[in-house]
Amino acid sequence: QVSLKLGCGNLKLPVLTQRKNFAPLALSWMSPSSAAGFEGVSDRSDLQDFSVCSSDSFWAAVARQRLSWIRPFHTVQDCDLSQGRIRWFEGGKLNVSVNCLDRHVHTCPERVAVIWERDEPKSEVKLSYRQLLEMTCRLGNLLRRRGVKKGDCVTIYMPPCPLAVASMLACARIGAAHNVVFAGFSADALAERIRDAQSSTVITVNQGVRGGKVIELKKTVDAAIQSCPTVQQVFVAMRTENPVVMTAKDVAMEEEMAKEDTVCEPAGMDSEDTLFLLYTSGSTGKPKGLVHTQAGYLLYAALTHRYVFSYHDGDVFSCVADIGWITGHSYSVYGPLANGGTTVLFESTPIYPDPGRYWEMVQRLKINQFYGAPTAIRLLLKYGDKWVHKYDRSTLKTLGSVGEPINTEAWEWYHRVVGQGRCPVVDTWWQTETGGICIAPRPADPDAEIVPGMAMRPFFGIKPVLMDTEGKVVTSNDTSGALCIAQPWPGMARTIHNDPQRFTETYCQPYPGYFFTGDGAYRSKEGYYQITGRLDDVINVSGHRIGTAEIEDVLCSAVAESAVIGFSHSIKGQGIYAFVVLKKSIDVQEADVTRQINDMASKKIAKYACPDYIQFAQRLPKTRSGKIMRRVLRKVVDSELEGLGDLSTLDDPEVVQEIIQGHHDLL
Numbered sequence: 027q028v029s030l031k032l033g034c035g036n037l038k039l040p041v042l043t044q045r046k047n048f049a050p051l052a053l054s055w056m057s058p059s060s061a062a063g064f065e066g067v068s069d070r071s072d073l074q075d076f077s078v079c080s081s082d083s084f085w086a087a088v089a090r091q092r093l094s095w096i097r098p099f100h101t102v103q104d105c106d107l108s109q110g111r112i113r114w115f116e117g118g119k120l121n122v123s124v125n126c127l128d129r130h131v132h133t134c135p136e137r138v139a140v141i142w143e144r145d146e147p148k149s150e151v152k153l154s155y156r157q158l159l160e161m162t163c164r165l166g167n168l169l170r171r172r173g174v175k176k177g178d179c180v181t182i183y184m185p186p187c188p189l190a191v192a193s194m195l196a197c198a199r200i201g202a203a204h205n206v207v208f209a210g211f212s213a214d215a216l217a218e219r220i221r222d223a224q225s226s227t228v229i230t231v232n233q234g235v236r237g238g239k240v241i242e243l244k245k246t247v248d249a250a251i252q253s254c255p256t257v258q259q260v261f262v263a264m265r266t267e268n269p270v271v272m273t274a275k276d277v278a279m280e281e282e283m284a285k286e287d288t289v290c291e292p293a294g295m296d297s298e299d300t301l302f303l304l305y306t307s308g309s310t311g312k313p314k315g316l317v318h319t320q321a322g323y324l325l326y327a328a329l330t331h332r333y334v335f336s337y338h339d340g341d342v343f344s345c346v347a348d349i350g351w352i353t354g355h356s357y358s359v360y361g362p363l364a365n366g367g368t369t370v371l372f373e374s375t376p377i378y379p380d381p382g383r384y385w386e387m388v389q390r391l392k393i394n395q396f397y398g399a400p401t402a403i404r405l406l407l408k409y410g411d412k413w414v415h416k417y418d419r420s421t422l423k424t425l426g427s428v429g430e431p432i433n434t435e436a437w438e439w440y441h442r443v444v445g446q447g448r449c450p451v452v453d454t455w456w457q458t459e460t461g462g463i464c465i466a467p468r469p470a471d472p473d474a475e476i477v478p479g480m481a482m483r484p485f486f487g488i489k490p491v492l493m494d495t496e497g498k499v500v501t502s503n504d505t506s507g508a509l510c511i512a513q514p515w516p517g518m519a520r521t522i523h524n525d526p527q528r529f530t531e532t533y534c535q536p537y538p539g540y541f542f543t544g545d546g547a548y549r550s551k552e553g554y555y556q557i558t559g560r561l562d563d564v565i566n567v568s569g570h571r572i573g574t575a576e577i578e579d580v581l582c583s584a585v586a587e588s589a590v591i592g593f594s595h596s597i598k599g600q601g602i603y604a605f606v607v608l609k610k611s612i613d614v615q616e617a618d619v620t621r622q623i624n625d626m627a628s629k630k631i632a633k634y635a636c637p638d639y640i641q642f643a644q645r646l647p648k649t650r651s652g653k654i655m656r657r658v659l660r661k662v663v664d665s666e667l668e669g670l671g672d673l674s675t676l677d678d679p680e681v682v683q684e685i686i687q688g689h690h691d692l693l
């Protein structure tokens with residue numbers, strides 16, 4: 027049995043966790059059309075209006091119905107977006123792991139909770155709710171025994187696997203917050219996140235395996251914690267059979283888990299206690315640790331998972347995002363498990379061992395909903411239809427897209443070739459900050475029109491608005507503007523860890539009283555939304571969000587000056603283009619600097635942060651006050667020389683010609 031490789035496969039049968047406080051909630055899922063008896067609501071479009079206009083009544087009802095509470099909440103919400111105050115379901119107590127596990131174990135213990143699609147093809151491992159609860163409880167007990175307390179923050183540096191999910195849920199069980207760091211991040215990036223989260227415990231695996239390659243994750247952790255004085259222990263699970271050097275801080279995870287009891291008392295958590303931190307990129311060089319809390323986040327992940335994808339009991343749901351991103355948190359773990367669903371954890375790549383991987387998996391695991399990123403769809407499209415046609419996709423019902431705009435060609439291919447023209451494609455717009463999907467088609471609606479490449483409609487309780495350049499709400503249709511959300515919703519991030527002021531400044535102050543998303547959007551004549559891209563210096567490379575300032579920070583030690591911008595890339599969505607000015611004082615070769623830049627970008631951030639193009643320049647276009655005019659650089663790279671705009675504030679307009687020439691020479 028393959029599951030033995032993760033140590034927990036051969037443990038003795040678990041005892042059901044029985045706590046009288048946690049009687050299972052009858053899962054009387056609200057039928058969308060009956061709309062749970064809300065007054066004046068007779069169909070889904072009424073319900074949409076109701077959810078926005080009577081937001082408190084809507085959220086109170088769904089929160090009571092869909093979550094198991096230890097103690098009911100007394101206040102639905104206490105929010106003031108202009109102050110950055112966001113609180114939901116105060117007075118309520120619950121435990122997220124009980125909501126994701128125990129209540130399903132009571133009703134259907136043998137239902138498959140997780141299918142782990144390992145990198146090695148055709149070697150999937152299935153875990154029932156009973157087994158996942160057992161794993162979580164053992165780990166919860168182990169964490170407790172080793173001193174992890176309520177309110178601590180545990181950093182998890184693991185690829186998608188059952189023990190990673192159990193680690194997240196074990197933290198939730200004992201009231202610790204988790205901080206999952208994408209296992210593609212470098213030691214420096216990991217260290218920065220561990221330090222900011224002040225974790226004393228890190229959970230990792232000996233080695234990762236991806237696309238047939240072994241990745242030395244434990245070694246990366248060893249390197250990272252050199253600069254993390256808070257770290258006292260590192261739990262190491264065995265993903266491969268290769269032993270790794272264990273230090274005094276290391277704990278052999280499966281061995282220690284085997285000694286633990288399979289019952290673990292869940293901590294009663296306040297609705298607004300932190301569930302997790304998740305670091306993401308912003309406009310400055312420093313990543314921000316967004317804080318998500320217990321009840322509101324879980325409720326929102328569960329509701330969106332069910333309705334956006336039309337998830338029904340018994341369906342097999344597959345979100346192929348890594349658990350290190352918010353998409354993996356909400357739609358590989360929390361949403362599906364809160365709904366008692368079966369979720370696929372994908373450890374591999376879309377082209378390993380060949381470009382048929384996704385569809386072979388769909389056939390073998392009988393996947394009903396498939397949720398992926400446009401960058402992968404664009405890549406697979408290039409390999410041709412034969413890789414798709416080879417496999418039976420008749421189980422598929424809904425196809426989802428996330429992370430970046432999906433171009434019409436990719437959308438059409440996904441719909442026509444992958445979905446055989448019969449599965450709705452839901453282009454879902456949301457962010458780490460929003461906790462769950464905010465704008466997406468709702469295929470189950472009676473008037474379920476979907477326009478290719480458009481995110482379409484707001485989800486229940488979401489009121490999007492567009493702002494003009496003067497900061498006023500645009501009321502007409504067929505216009506574009508800065509995308510804001512006009513009222514709070516339970517899934518939104520609460521603050522930035524260690525930097526509440528940055529949260530208010532970034533999201534609440536640009537348009538006082540509104541949540542500013544950082545994205546631009548177009549609203550069509552029919553009132554449908556299309557996301558047009560970031561308005562700030564954040565770019566999206568293969569669905570990985572990264573701040574241009576983060577890359578510039580890395581480059582600054584190798585060069586005198588740099589300006590990094592995103593450009594349109596046919597597969598990755600956006601690529602990275604770096605303009606650099608060499609240090610004058612030293613004699614260096616451009617090739618050496620290129621190598622150095624690539625090394626540093628992968629060392630300090632991750633491989634995907636390496637520039638696609640590096641243009642060496644004598645100087646950069648600057649205003650008289652010394653600010654780099656990025657607009658000019660963007661236009662040059664996009665070959666929009668007509669639209670360079672007003673150059674009169676440039677210190678020396680001649681620079682522009684040099685830059686244009688340099689760009690020309692580079693291509």
Ligand code: WTA
Binds near residue numbers: 351428429459
């Ligand atoms: C972009 C990922 C267009 C957007 C869930 C957003 C999208 C950022 C879409 C968040 C979409 C996400 N269409 N753009 N369907 N989905 N984005 O935090 O710019 O990693 O602000 O969350 O990705 O990226 P994040």
